[in-house]
Amino acid sequence: MECTINWMGADGMAFVAETGSGHLLNMDGAPDGGGRNLAPRPMETVLAGTGGCTAYDVVLILKRGRHDVRGCQVKLRAERAQTEPKVFTAIHMHFVVSGRGLNAAAVERAVALSHEKYCSASIMLAKTAEITTSVEIVEV
Incomplete structure (x- = not known):
């Protein structure tokens, strides 16, 4: 890469x-x-990339399991260290997964698999940040 x-x-x-x-x-x-606030901060892009990485995994895992997933949103909230280097120290990811007849256990397992095995970004950030997740399922 x-x-x-x-x-x-x-x-x-x-x-x-x-x-x-x-x-x-x-x-x-x-x-x-010294910036002009014309685009995201570099650390915001790291957080956004992590959200994209884990959402990708969750959707792919659910689709491969033949679950009728229709949408996946991840809301991330992060805290950073007060002193340099201002690494992420805590990240909470709230997943809102929509579909038809989704099994809560399957969705929670997809989220867990992402963070334990597949999402390189969240696994890397877990070296400095406590990562927590929550799941909400919406029937559509």
Whole structure:
């Protein structure tokens, strides 16, 4: 996997990442850190990527199990250390999974499998952060 980050110039703290798959991701800093608040902070992108990684796993696991999953939303809330390096110290992920006739045990197992075996991002962040999860199932 590769990624190239380019600083967008001396008038701020904006960066553009070009991923190995050819996609662009903009990032910027807060005004108090020299940024102009034009894009997500780099650590927000780490959190968002983690949410995407685990949601991907949950949907894939449920689909492979032939469950009628129709939607998956993950709401993440994170806390960071007060001093440098300001790593994530706690992350809570609330999964809202919708579908028809979803089995609660199967959904909870999919979430657990993601965090114990498949989601590289959450497993990596668990080295510094306590990761907790909750599940809500919505019938559609």
